[in-house]
Amino acid sequence: MPQPTPRKQASRAPQTTVFDARRGAFAQRTRAEELAAALGERIHDEGLAVGDPVGTLDSLRAETGFAYSTVSEAVRLLRDRGILDIRPGRKGGLFVAQSGPVVRMRHTLLSVSEAPETVADAIELREHLEALIDVSAARHCTEHDVAELNQLLATMQSAATWEDFLRANWALHERIAALCPNEMARAVYVGTLGHLGASSARIDGGDAAAYRLHRTQLHVDLVAAIAAGDESAVREAVSRHNTTTTT
Numbered sequence: 001m002p003q004p005t006p007r008k009q010a011s012r013a014p015q016t017t018v019f020d021a022r023r024g025a026f027a028q029r030t031r032a033e034e035l036a037a038a039l040g041e042r043i044h045d046e047g048l049a050v051g052d053p054v055g056t057l058d059s060l061r062a063e064t065g066f067a068y069s070t071v072s073e074a075v076r077l078l079r080d081r082g083i084l085d086i087r088p089g090r091k092g093g094l095f096v097a098q099s100g101p102v103v104r105m106r107h108t109l110l111s112v113s114e115a116p117e118t119v120a121d122a123i124e125l126r127e128h129l130e131a132l133i134d135v136s137a138a139r140h141c142t143e144h145d146v147a148e149l150n151q152l153l154a155t156m157q158s159a160a161t162w163e164d165f166l167r168a169n170w171a172l173h174e175r176i177a178a179l180c181p182n183e184m185a186r187a188v189y190v191g192t193l194g195h196l197g198a199s200s201a202r203i204d205g206g207d208a209a210a211y212r213l214h215r216t217q218l219h220v221d222l223v224a225a226i227a228a229g230d231e232s233a234v235r236e237a238v239s240r241h242n243t244t245t246t247t
Contacts (some may be wrong), residue, residue: 030167031066032073039074040083043096054084054094080178081187126192127242131235133189137179138226138234145179146227153223157216165212172219176226 043054055063060071075094078084085097141149152175156168170193180186218241225233 032070035074036077048096052096056093122192129189131238133180134234137176140179149223
């Protein structure tokens with residue numbers, strides 16, 4: 001059965017066009033993150049109100065040409081950020097969510113230009129929040145969460161390129177943040193990752209290999225402390241993590 005046509009469909013530019021226009025703007029983002037950003041912008045630009053339909057997973061797949069896993073991940077990101085509601089059933093689909101203070105705060109964070117001082121502010125803010133986020137993660141981490149964190153660590157360890165390493169790094173931190181029940185702290189923290197991911201300097205040659213080895217081990221230690229629920233070890237790992245870099 002064909003999908004019902006969402007309201008305001010005629011006014012929408014094809015999502016592939018929106019996505020292509022953004023390509024290269026956030027070099028460290030995955031396709032799912034790019035798609036989530038583009039969908040968020042489209043909701044804002046078209047002035048869609050709370051409860052307005054945005055489409056379905058199938059319609060977005062057809063519109064973008066992306067794999068189901070990519071579209072599903074983008075939708076999950078927008079749901080977690082409080083931008084989309086997912087409704088099951090025959091009349092279900094994706095709808096604009098009620099916009100609370102957390103959503104408005106994220107929009108403010110993501111609208112700031114990537115000037116050097118903005119990146120410095122993002123680093124400072126993120127480092128102040130790191131212990132809160134990670135200690136909270138240690139308190140709420142389940143065996144399932146540990147398995148996913150270890151999978152992300154493995155991706156980080158096996159990254160073939162610098163860009164892949166950074167993407168895996170941001171994905172790991174965002175997954176850790178998802179364990180924190182403090183929605184406002186989580187929103188601000190994840191918002192800073194966008195600035196850092198878009199602005200991280202590249203390290204090449206032997207320095208890159210040594211850097212990656214050192215930073216990967218720090219994240220292995222951090223995940224181990226979170227998995228063990230050892231708050232003291234988490235704080236010590238966070239202190240070492242924040243000492244040298246932004247990843």
